[in-house]
Amino acid sequence: MIDPTPPTTTATLTIRYFAGARAAAGRSEETVPAGRSLDDIAADLAESHGERLASVLKVASFLVDGVTCHDRHTPLPAGTTIDVLPPFAGG
Numbered sequence: 001m002i003d004p005t006p007p008t009t010t011a012t013l014t015i016r017y018f019a020g021a022r023a024a025a026g027r028s029e030e031t032v033p034a035g036r037s038l039d040d041i042a043a044d045l046a047e048s049h050g051e052r053l054a055s056v057l058k059v060a061s062f063l064v065d066g067v068t069c070h071d072r073h074t075p076l077p078a079g080t081t082i083d084v085l086p087p088f089a090g091g
Contacts, residue, residue, distance in 0.1 A: 011035065011078030015045065020086040021060060024053040034078035038062055038069055041082070061085045 012031040022028050026049070032041055042062075046054035062069045063083040064076065076082070 013080040021084040
C-alpha cells in the first residue's frame with residue numbers, strides 16, 4: 001500500500017568552504033538544518049569536523065548570502081548560503 005502522506009522535508013541551508021576551510025572540512029560544501037544562528041552552526045561544524053576545522057572557524061570570515069555577517073546570533077532561514085572564508089595570505 002502506498003502512503004499518501006508526502007515525505008517530510010527538512011529546511012536546510014548550505015555551507016560552502018573555501019581554501020583552507022575546504023581542506024579542513026574535507027569537502028567543498030554541505031547542508032545543515034536551518035533556523036539556527038551562525039554561532040550555533042559554527043560550533044556544530046567544529047564539533048563534527050574536528051580541531052582542524054575548529055581552528056579555521058575561529059579566524060574565518062562568514063558571508064551570509066554574499067554579505068558579511070555581523071550578527072552571529074540571529075537564526076538563519078532555510079535556503080541561506082553561508083560562505084566560510086579563512087584568512088588569505090599574499091599581497
